[in-house]
Amino acid sequence: MSEVKNFTLNFGPQHPAAHGVLRLILEMDGETIERADPHIGLLHRATEKLAEQRIYNQSIPYMDRLDYVSMMCNEHAYVMTIEKMLKLEVPERAQYIRVMFDEITRILNHLMWLGTHALDVGAMTVFLYCFREREDLMDLYEAVSGARMHAAYYRPGGVYRDLPDVMPKYKPNRWRSEKDLKRQNEGRDGSVLDFIENFTERFPGLIDEYETLLTDNRIWKQRTVDIGVIPPDLAKQLGFTGPMIRGSGIAWDLRRKQPYEVYDKLDFDIPVGVNGDCYDRYLVRMAEMRESNRIIKQCVDWLRENPGLVMAADQKVAPPPRAEMKEGMESLIHHFKYFTEGYSIPEGEAYAAVEHPKGEFGTYILSDGANKPYRLKIRAPGFAHLSAMDDMVKGHMLADVVAVIGTMDVVFGEIDR
Amino acid sequence: MFGLPEDLITVIWTLIKIVVIVAPLMLGVAYLTYAERKIIGYMQVRIGPNRVGPKGWLQPIADALKLMFKEIILPTGANKMLFVVAPVLSIAPALAAWAVIPFDDGLVLSNLDAGLLYILALTSVGVYGVIIAGWASNSKYAFLGALRSAAQVVSYEIAMGFALVGVLMAAGSLNLGDIVRAQEGGFLNWYWLPLFPLFIVYFLSGVAETNRAPFDVAEGESEIVAGFHVEYSGMTFAIFFLAEYANMILIAALASVLFLGGWLSPFAGVPLLGDMTAWVPGLFWLLMKMSIFLFFFLWFRATFPRYRYDQIMRLGWKAFLPVTIFWLFVEGIAIYAEIGPWFDGVLGA
Numbered sequence: 001m002s003e004v005k006n007f008t009l010n011f012g013p014q015h016p017a018a019h020g021v022l023r024l025i026l027e028m029d030g031e032t033i034e035r036a037d038p039h040i041g042l043l044h045r046a047t048e049k050l051a052e053q054r055i056y057n058q059s060i061p062y063m064d065r066l067d068y069v070s071m072m073c074n075e076h077a078y079v080m081t082i083e084k085m086l087k088l089e090v091p092e093r094a095q096y097i098r099v100m101f102d103e104i105t106r107i108l109n110h111l112m113w114l115g116t117h118a119l120d121v122g123a124m125t126v127f128l129y130c131f132r133e134r135e136d137l138m139d140l141y142e143a144v145s146g147a148r149m150h151a152a153y154y155r156p157g158g159v160y161r162d163l164p165d166v167m168p169k170y171k172p173n174r175w176r177s178e179k180d181l182k183r184q185n186e187g188r189d190g191s192v193l194d195f196i197e198n199f200t201e202r203f204p205g206l207i208d209e210y211e212t213l214l215t216d217n218r219i220w221k222q223r224t225v226d227i228g229v230i231p232p233d234l235a236k237q238l239g240f241t242g243p244m245i246r247g248s249g250i251a252w253d254l255r256r257k258q259p260y261e262v263y264d265k266l267d268f269d270i271p272v273g274v275n276g277d278c279y280d281r282y283l284v285r286m287a288e289m290r291e292s293n294r295i296i297k298q299c300v301d302w303l304r305e306n307p308g309l310v311m312a313a314d315q316k317v318a319p320p321p322r323a324e325m326k327e328g329m330e331s332l333i334h335h336f337k338y339f340t341e342g343y344s345i346p347e348g349e350a351y352a353a354v355e356h357p358k359g360e361f362g363t364y365i366l367s368d369g370a371n372k373p374y375r376l377k378i379r380a381p382g383f384a385h386l387s388a389m390d391d392m393v394k395g396h397m398l399a400d401v402v403a404v405i406g407t408m409d410v411v412f413g414e415i416d417r
Numbered sequence: 418m419f420g421l422p423e424d425l426i427t428v429i430w431t432l433i434k435i436v437v438i439v440a441p442l443m444l445g446v447a448y449l450t451y452a453e454r455k456i457i458g459y460m461q462v463r464i465g466p467n468r469v470g471p472k473g474w475l476q477p478i479a480d481a482l483k484l485m486f487k488e489i490i491l492p493t494g495a496n497k498m499l500f501v502v503a504p505v506l507s508i509a510p511a512l513a514a515w516a517v518i519p520f521d522d523g524l525v526l527s528n529l530d531a532g533l534l535y536i537l538a539l540t541s542v543g544v545y546g547v548i549i550a551g552w553a554s555n556s557k558y559a560f561l562g563a564l565r566s567a568a569q570v571v572s573y574e575i576a577m578g579f580a581l582v583g584v585l586m587a588a589g590s591l592n593l594g595d596i597v598r599a600q601e602g603g604f605l606n607w608y609w610l611p612l613f614p615l616f617i618v619y620f621l622s623g624v625a626e627t628n629r630a631p632f633d634v635a636e637g638e639s640e641i642v643a644g645f646h647v648e649y650s651g652m653t654f655a656i657f658f659l660a661e662y663a664n665m666i667l668i669a670a671l672a673s674v675l676f677l678g679g680w681l682s683p684f685a686g687v688p689l690l691g692d693m694t695a696w697v698p699g700l701f702w703l704l705m706k707m708s709i710f711l712f713f714f715l716w717f718r719a720t721f722p723r724y725r726y727d728q729i730m731r732l733g734w735k736a737f738l739p740v741t742i743f744w745l746f747v748e749g750i751a752i753y754a755e756i757g758p759w760f761d762g763v764l765g766a
Contacts, residue, residue: 007557009557009558015642016639016642017639031561031565031726031727118722119639120639121639122630122631122633122639122722122723123720123721123722123723124718124719125460125461125720128461128462128463129461129462132462213720214722217721217722219631219721219722219724219728220722222724222725223722223723223724223725397725397726397727398561398640398641398726399634399637399640399723399725399726400725401640402639402640
């Protein structure tokens with residue numbers, strides 16, 4: 001009889017659970033994984049190189065397309081690096097708006113993660129529930145920036161525009177009954193802030209709904225408890241950040257450890273796990289959504305009380321108000337220069353990172369004094385997480401690979417860049 | 418009759434009966450897929466198919482037509498003969514098993530005395546289609562699906578068999594019609610009550626046998642893509658699909674016959690209600706009972722995550738099997754003690 005050999009399974013890139021274009025080469029002994037070898041690069045778009053050819057502001061939309069489920073957080077890291085190099089002060093109102101939208105983005109991302117993770121493990125319904133809530137948040141993106149996904153809302157010096165006074169509504173048409181219209185427009189009668197507040201009031205109940213389906217479900221627990229365990233030491237060595245390291249019990253959160261914007265003025269907790277398995281990471285992310293909801297609520301309260309500028313007044317690096325441009329020669333010149341040549345950043349380098357929904361997302365800019373970066377480096381959290389694939393699935397079964405991919409919350413936009 | 422030989426008439430008459438059973442069954446399968454998409458749709462806050470025909474009623478017809486006109490792709494390196502035979506092997510038992518299902522008192526294609534054994538034999542044959550399909554496809558995903566399916570069906574077959582033994586002991590007969598008649602009385606005389614653990618085990622094993630969520634590891638959408646039928650297309654795929662749904666309906670019918678009194682009215686013996694519903698044909702009650710089980714099939718799919726392959730095995734061997742064996746002992750004692758209204762007179766019969 002010939003010797004029994006392991007067999008190799010090509011998992012992806014065309015696979016329902018590949019979360020885009022992950023290609024895994026699995027060496028298997030029956031159903032048990034001996035070695036998992038992730039192959040990446042199938043979504044490589046050379047973002048870093050493209051940024052070298054463009055003036056600084058033109059790269060903001062590229063940032064949206066990195067992790068395409070948490071768009072504004074990517075922008076945030078990029079504009080923060082530029083602000084750091086320019087030593088630019090951001091108006092407080094803009095800081096609050098950014099924090100609020102960072103947290104909205106976190107909920108958007110976590111809902112996407114929850115839905116796909118549950119779908120991978122076989123619970124189909126959670127996915128559609130999550131997308132119902134994502135719809136509202138996408139509408140918020142659209143209300144402030146005009147785009148539902150690739151917002152390009154954050155700019156160096158602040159945000160593109162202040163929050164609109166009116167929340168757009170669904171309009172009647174022949175396919176939408178009166179009843180549907182009323183349900184869809186619920187909470188949309190006031191301003192954008194009113195709608196956000198309405199959402200924060202509804203959302204904890206909706207999280208409860210997802211938890212009813214999963215948290216105490218025996219099958220869900222069997223599929224996630226003790227799967228993909230990462231002990232705290234290993235998590236540190238592997239460069240884990242975000243919910244992945246917090247799931248292992250280390251309370252590492254840039255919002256607390258290196259507070260940026262107005263996070264030091266806000267009241268929120270950092271949920272941590274105990275065992276570092278898929279189930280703990282699930283609980284951490286669920287708790288994070290509740291915390292984000294709290295932060296959003298605080299931001300809404302502050303933003304109601306404090307109107308003001310949302311863009312820095314320095315017109316060398318921020319566009320002049322439209323009204324001034326019509327009369328002032330100076331402003332017209334500034335406008336022209338800003339949108340053609342852009343602005344130059346003095347020679348030097350800087351790194352700034354935000355607590356992205358997936359972990360530490362940072363950008364590093366090296367400037368030679370021109371109006372384009374000499375080098376832009378992006379630190380994507382997912383890359384470090386995916387490298388731990390082999391450590392996480394070794395000895396588990398094929399079905400657990402899917403659960404582990406889900407718990408990593410990988411998005412190939414940022415990993416391949 | 419018409420001057421034809423006696424044997425030929427029997428054959429023709431049997432063929433007509435088969436058509437009368439299989440044609441509505443196929444229609445039932447088609448509309449079960451529609452019901453599935455609609456019911457799960459509403460459970461998932463969406464609408465489900467509503468484009469083809471009024472309210473989407475023609476959707477299954479459109480699906481069937483589409484599949485018929487699709488090319489049947491034979492993968493390179495596949496064993497062509499087995500590849501084509503596999504779907505046939507999987508649907509044949511799913512249809513043949515209907516021969517012994519009693520739809521009403523005396524309304525059965527073949528009144529077999531060993532009906533229960535026949536059912537047990539046929540439902541186990543179905544898995545060969547799956548195994549052969551997985552092997553003949555020459556694909557690693559299909560192969561894994563086939564292996565999972567083989568292991569799963571073998572282990573659930575045993576728990577299922579023991580559950581059937583429980584029914585056999587209570588009814589004292591292998592004839593499905595006699596089993597139903599032994600449950601005569603009211604709602605409380607049916608076997609679901611005295612054999613409750615067996616009833617649950619039987620239905621869950623049935624879900625596992627038909628590879629439905631949460632036991633759908635053999636297809637495991639997100640793990641092994643579509644499992645054993647990943648390489649199948651067009652009509653060959655459609656036949657696997659038909660077999661799966663025909664099996665679902667079969668399991669629902671069997672569970673109704675064995676544990677919920679088949680064609681018997683739930684109101685029999687209830688003072689006023691029993692008389693008021695006496696005119697309702699037995700077939701109606703059977704269909705109602707089957708619909709309830711089928712609804713559960715769909716409900717499970719919308720609610721539960723999927724088990725892992727080894728967890729399914731653990732559930733089958735370490736939970737279901739001991740439960741059934743224990744309950745057989747309890748039942749044996751109950752039969753000796755002649756506990757009524759279910760077990761009195763079983764010994765004498």
